Amino acid sequence: MTSFTNFYETWFEQLHHLVHQLVAAHRPPTTPDHNYDLEHLVNKVMSHYTEYYQVKSVAAESDVLSVFAAPWATTLERSLHWMAGWRPTTVFHLIYSESSILFESHIIDILRGLRTGDLGDLSPSQFRRVSELQCETVREENGITAEFSEWQDSASELMNVSANVSEKIGRLVSVLRKADDLRLRTIQRVVELLTPQQAVEFLIAAAELQFGVRAWGVNHDRQRENIQ
Template sequence: MTLNFHAFHNTWIDQLWQLHLQLRHAPPTLSAEEHHHQLLHLVQRSLSHYHEYYRVKSLSARSDDVLSLFSAPWTSALERSLHWIGGWRPTVAFHLIYSESSILFESHVVDILRGRRTGDLGDLSPAQFRRVSELQCDTVRQENDITDDLSDWQDGANYLAGTYEDIDRRMERLAGILVRADELRLKTIKNLVELLTPKQAAEFFIAAAELHFGIRGWGLEHDHRRSTVRQ
């Protein structure tokens, strides 16, 4: 199953790149309404793409060696150094929203101050900012709960002894912790998309993909240089 997930991950990354390109280059159609529906369709496809990733990963965690999902050999060393319980930390999504909002606000500040609505992430309403902040606080709380659960598991593992059945139960519990972390990652994405317009959600997915590919690219290049030096 580990090798199968490795192959699935690589295919999923390729498909993410294609979705990213479609979001970036979604052409304005004949009407604003058509463009709105086009972006909405691509946002829903992006959500489904992330949902499928965590669905397959959950199956792998339950039926395979969960430790392989923590070590994630299909990622670069840099990516793994940034992982929180087998993946990205959910609160990164909020930092991404704030960062993109600030960048876009600065680029359109004159239009916004003149009352012209840009409709992008730089044009988040006070109600949207308030809801993002509330979601962030709730997500931090859930992150901390899961981190505490993992810490408790690690404390017990330091004195690991007993039968194979005892070890299997511990691995099942670790798999449950990983699945909870992935569920929070997916829920965070869904909750953010629900409070954004299709245009804003598309910009969020574009920024998330670019961050993903940027870190992955740097990490793979770093790994390649290190392997070349060793040879």
């Protein structure tokens, strides 16, 4: 897992740089070229996430148990994990939260009929599509959780000399890949239903949440080490 841990540290640092680019470019688009620039940055971030899950899949094939243990994550991050990563439905809590905050901050403009174009200005059609996607994601999450529970129920068989360990480990790899595929697809589908400006705001908010949790986790782990 040392190689993947090293990859993650580099990948995480690169994510910081990409978010800095998103923040620098983020402003209400005034020209078609600006929209194009935002789309280009969004695609760069999505490619970055795709790379993460591709490398993680290779690491899982090599040592899936270590991937579940997630030695590159802090204690806090691991406590929040669902299938060795963030829970896909977290995306929808983030969307609704950001939309509500921005809506309230622009309520006067909205009442005047002015469009802000940000996440606080989601259309009825966008809200409907977000809700539909949330329901689909919840169903897939529940299915993966049930499959993992079945695997756990049979895990005791690994102690049996005659057990087919490779087959059971293979099933665990399959469960993890389904979870990671759902994570990536959820972000992709949410980004697709947003405008470039809204997608930039969403990706910034998602990354800042990730940065914040990791920073809290690092601080907590350091304090615990000092106490010990």
